[in-house]
Amino acid sequence: MRAMIIAGNWKMNKTNAEAVELARALIDVVGNREHPRVVICPPFTALSEVGKVLDGSRILLGAQNLYPAPSGAYTGEISPAMLLTTGVTYVILGHSERREYFAETDAIVNAKVKLALGSGLRPIVCVGEKLKEREAEQTERVVGGQIDGSLADLGPDEIAKAVIAYEPVWAIGTGKTATPEMAQEVHAFIRGRLMARFGGVADSVTIQYGGSMKPENAAGLLSQPDIDGGLIGGASLKADKFAKIVDSV
Ligand code: PEP
Numbered sequence: 001m002r003a004m005i006i007a008g009n010w011k012m013n014k015t016n017a018e019a020v021e022l023a024r025a026l027i028d029v030v031g032n033r034e035h036p037r038v039v040i041c042p043p044f045t046a047l048s049e050v051g052k053v054l055d056g057s058r059i060l061l062g063a064q065n066l067y068p069a070p071s072g073a074y075t076g077e078i079s080p081a082m083l084l085t086t087g088v089t090y091v092i093l094g095h096s097e098r099r100e101y102f103a104e105t106d107a108i109v110n111a112k113v114k115l116a117l118g119s120g121l122r123p124i125v126c127v128g129e130k131l132k133e134r135e136a137e138q139t140e141r142v143v144g145g146q147i148d149g150s151l152a153d154l155g156p157d158e159i160a161k162a163v164i165a166y167e168p169v170w171a172i173g174t175g176k177t178a179t180p181e182m183a184q185e186v187h188a189f190i191r192g193r194l195m196a197r198f199g200g201v202a203d204s205v206t207i208q209y210g211g212s213m214k215p216e217n218a219a220g221l222l223s224q225p226d227i228d229g230g231l232i233g234g235a236s237l238k239a240d241k242f243a244k245i246v247d248s249v
Contacts, residue, residue, distance in 0.1 A: 002204045004036035004222075005163060005229035006246050007062060007124060008236025009092060009210075012043060019046035023053040025239035029246075031057035036229055036249040039090050039124075040236070044078055051087035062090035062124070065098060068111035070119075080119035091116050092231070094126045094150055096169045106149025113150060117158050124163045124208070124231065125150050127190070131170035139168075140189055147193050156201040163206045164190060165231040171211025173233055180220040180227075183209045187226035215244035222249055 014022060019042045030038050041062035042050045051061050067077035083091060093116065094109035109125065116123040127146035129139045143166070151159065166186050168178050178186075187207050194202035209221050210231035221227055229249070235241040 002228050003206050004249055005039060005206050005208060006036050006242075006249065007039040007090065007092075007165075007208065007229070007231050008041060008242055009064060009095070009231055009233050010040065010042045010236060011064070011097070011233060013237055014042060014046060016046050016049050019043070019050050020053055022237070022239060023050045023059075026059060026242065027053070027057045029239055029243035031059055033058055033246060036246060038246055041090070041092055047083070047086040047088060054087070060089050061087045062092060063088045064092045064095070066091055066093070066112055066116060066121075068108070068115045070115070080115055080121055083121065084119065088121065090122045090124055090163070092124045092126065092165075094146070096126060096128055096167060096172060100169075106146055106152075109146075109150040110152045113162065114153065117154070117161060122161050122163060124165050126165045126167050126210070126231070128167040128169050128172075128211070134168065134170065139186060143186060143190065144193055147190060148197070151197070154198075156198045159194065159198045159205060160201050163208060163229075164194075165208040165210050166190060167210035167231060173212070175212050177212045177214075177217050177221070178209070180224050183221055184224035184226055187224065191226050213245060215241055215248065218245040219248040 039060045039062045063083045093112045098104045113123045127143050129142040133142045206228040208229040208231045209227050213230045214235045
């Protein structure tokens, strides 16, 4: 059985005090959940303090990025070992905002994914098409290419530890959501692509949906056979909204 995972991507929001407050509020509402698995991804600066707050709860800590080298002269960057010391177990990689604003290519994402896995972190690998690409019926070509490139050189044992997040770029932070049927179609395509590359292990890979998921649309999306959770941006910044999404699994 594959794990159902609801993850909150806090992006560049929350000072340390605010992050601790939100983490405490989340522990009150979803801190004991075994199912679905709940992961929160605060900014780097708050990881350590939030990690301490989460200690003893079932909520897991995630990061939003890492640099693909173990250490060295990379000013401003963060290594896997640094993340591990704060209690991080998941790391979001290849988010569309990183691809768009920081020119992250599939090759860069692939290097990050490999180092994350080699360091014992579970990557949440983001893929998704832009509006123009969907309109030009290029969704499968684009998403298939991102899957192949971001997961290059991995084996079945490694893919078993990864999570994929399908996030249509046109749905992120826009209030526009893919319908459950539209999302399911792409999720099934992704699973088929993983199956062709890695074999039966693809059946156990969690594929999250992301893009304006909120309490009002979560149940419909999460009831689709190939949608195994959500990567939540805006709605993860409010404990009550996030808890409602967790509850709708
Ligand atoms: C995201 O950034 O991963 C995301 C899905 O954001 P939002 O939920 O705000 O669309």
